[in-house]
Amino acid sequence: MAMNQLLLADDDPNIRALVRYVMTREGFRVLEAQDGAEAVKVMEHSPIDIAIIDVMMPHMDGFELCKHIRQHYDIPIIMLTAKDQLSDKKEGYLKGTDDYVTKPFEPEELLFRVKALFRRYNKLSNDIIRMHRITIDRKNVEVSDGQSVFLLPMKEFELLAQLAQYPGRLFSRDELIRLVWGADYEGDDRTVDVHIKRLRQRFADYTDDFNIQTIRGIGYKIVVSER
Structure with a gap:
């Protein structure tokens, strides 16, 4: 089973060391990541399952990072802050955070919150991926637009689901071979x-919902349209 990946964005190295140890x-x-801008770059190159982000960071603060994550990814977010003001918590929730932890905090409490959020997201969204009109049901191996079901060969389905699970994340050909066809594929x-060509043909009428983009010489990524 693949190891779950956690993004930790905080400019305090002591906080990062503590959270890293516990998680x-x-x-x-x-x-x-030491700041929000670095966190964005991390997410562009690595699939992330859950994010813990500090509010007060240079270059891009936690509120803007939370907004960016919510626009591009469907993952749980916990915000860390030294502020316990209601207005700050309100802004965090408006930007899309799922939970809020005030510093100083007990590491075990943060761990409990991470596990609880992770379980909830897994139940709600791990098997279902939505890209506007298109819904991918991994459990039942179905892709539909709400009215009809697309009958995809298994490898096409697995490839589409892999890309759609991490929208905006660039996958190399070698990664996709390993993840979809297996490490022993020859x-x-x-x-x-x-x-990819076949998937584009099948979903040619849904480019307003998502696009499979080619990054020349590297690989592919799915970009979901913003609405």
């Missing part, structure tokens, strides 16, 4: 290109 001990892989990696 790593519980089986999470922790990816760190065929031509251009099979990814063939399957």
Whole structure:
């Protein structure tokens, strides 16, 4: 089973060390960022399952980072702050955070909140991926637009689901081969290109909902339209 990846964005190295220790001990892989701008770059290159972000950070603060994450990813977010004012909490929730933890905090309490959020998101959205009109049901292996079901070959379905699970995240051909066809696949990696071409043809009428973009010489990513 793949290790769940946690984004930790905080400009305080002591906080990062404490949270990293607790979360790593519980089986999470922790990816760190010192500010919001660095966190955005981390998310562009690595799939993230849950984010813990500080409010007061240079370059891009936690509120703007939370807004960015909510616009591009469907993951749980916990905000950390030294402020306990109702107005700050209100702004955090308006930007899309799921929970709010005030510093100083007990590491075990943060862990409980992470686990609770993670379980809730898994139940609600892990098997269902939505890209506006298009819904991908991983449990029942179905793709539909609300009126009809698309009958996709299994590898096309798995490829679409893998890309859609992490919108905006760039996957190399080698990564997609490993994730969809398996590490022991010995065929031509251009099979990814063939399957991408077929998916584009199937969903040519849904470019207002999402696009599969080619990053020349690297691989592919899905970009979901903003509405």
